Amino acid sequence: MSGFDPDWLALREPFDLAAREAAAQALDVPAFAARPRRRRGPDAALQVLDLGCGTGANLRALAPQLGGPQRWRLVDHDPQLLAVLPIALQSWALSLGWHAERTGAGLRIEAPRLSLDVVWQQADLAADLEGLRLDDTDLVTASALLDLVSADWLARWIARSRAAAAALCFALSVDDRLHWQPSDAADDEVHALFRAHQRRDKGFGPALGGAAVDVALPLLARAGYRCATAASDWQVDAAQGPAHRAMLAAMVDGIASAACEQDPAAVSRVRAWRARRHALLAEPSAMGLVVGHTDLLAWFD
Ligand SMILES: C[S@@+](CC[C@H](N)C(=O)[O-])C[C@H]1O[C@@H](n2cnc3c(N)ncnc32)[C@H](O)[C@@H]1O
DSSP states (O other), rough: OSSSOHHHHHHHHHHHHHHHHHHHHHHHHHHHHHHHHHHTTSSOOOOEESOOOTTTHHHHHHHHHHHHEEEEEESSOOHHHHHHHHHHHHHHHHHTTOOOOOESSSSEEEETTTEEEEEEEEEOOOTSTTSSOOTTTTTEESSGGGGSSSSHHHHHHHHHHHHOOOOEEEEEEEEEEEESOEEEEOOOHHHHHHHHHHTTTTTSSSSSSGGHHHHHHHHHTTTTTTEEEEEOEEEEEEEHHHHHHHHHHHHHHHHHHHHHHHGGGGHHHHHHHHHHHHHHHSSSSSSEEEEEEEEEEEEEO
């Protein structure tokens, strides 16, 4: 879970989806989508820009909730993820019995009550925030990105979005909550190191990590946005089968590796924590993890 390789993104996607479905019920996404649709007219495509798209998980989660005609522009700096993106989108659409075909520069997906024109582009959002075209964009969205950026980058992005009259949807920002079942005496120390590691520079300046939504809310209010948030927590439970067990193993390893990198003096205690967690996973006994995330919608009237 240290990088953003396609396997890690695929492993987390079902947990992201379940978490976002729970949040969507509290957030009323259809009402959120209705505002720009009213401005544009019911038959015009909603123009959506997805930042840090990876292999397209945000589109797969959000597009069905938005419904109707949509045109998505997906942006990432990683060419490997962008190479996987059209394959992942096509197989997602086909698995749902929808029609998907490659167009010249992108992909077209047709489904009942949903039509999607999708294009993608490689761009470094940290290096060239101002270079990304925003005119004619109704909605800027990102999933699992806000906690990677800095307060300065976010303030500049919000200013640009407001100037373009774009609504915002930031899904799955971590919020520092981590609860293991059962707990371990070293959880607090390991979690503190992990949280500190999440705030290291990820290319955008000091990362917001678990403070992302708390920092975003006043910035958005000052820019004139109205906001709503809802918890979108991962619920991981070893008793639910192999996918959950694989996710738990990846989380144990990822947290341990980040914690060791953060404080080499704590390596022996972190490794012991990791070994105890893996030993529990190897038993039929229950082990569970809740990872706190928050989804955020921002709009203006
Ligand atoms: C945690 S992943 C989330 C991917 C996807 N949105 C999802 O939910 O599965 C963060 C994404 O941000 C992208 N990213 C990180 N830094 C970036 C940058 N400077 N410019 C563009 N994309 C970036 C990564 O390549 C990765 O795809």
